[in-house]
Amino acid sequence: MAKFYGNIGYSKTIQTEPGIWEETIIEKPYYGDLVKNISKYQSSGNINDDINISNSISIVADPYASENFQHMRYVVFMNSKWKINNVEVQYPRIILSIGGKYNE
Numbered sequence: 001m002a003k004f005y006g007n008i009g010y011s012k013t014i015q016t017e018p019g020i021w022e023e024t025i026i027e028k029p030y031y032g033d034l035v036k037n038i039s040k041y042q043s044s045g046n047i048n049d050d051i052n053i054s055n056s057i058s059i060v061a062d063p064y065a066s067e068n069f070q071h072m073r074y075v076v077f078m079n080s081k082w083k084i085n086n087v088e089v090q091y092p093r094i095i096l097s098i099g100g101k102y103n104e
Helices: 063-067
Strands: 002-017 020-036 039-042 050-053 055-060 072-077 080-090 093-101
Touching: 002 055, 020 063, 055 072, 072 093
Parallel strands: none
Antiparallel strands: 002 020, 002 072, 020 055, 039 050, 050 093, 055 093, 072 080, 080 093
């Protein structure tokens, strides 16, 4: 099983001024294991095929991750941001299923 170290982006809505709320991204670093590592190409009608991964990453959860797992949006893996499709809480670990590229 390969080791993982990378940032996870949380989407939080924060009040910047009275009556004005903005969505901001907070990144936090985590250690874990790469449970499943699969990549595939999808035809999308473009000149080049899109790459899509179906990886599972098991991270060691800290109190922030345990309380805010519903706000997790992406994982930085191999220098790219990948969208989190599914979050499974198995305390003290959180298993993240990631898929296509994350669009900011």
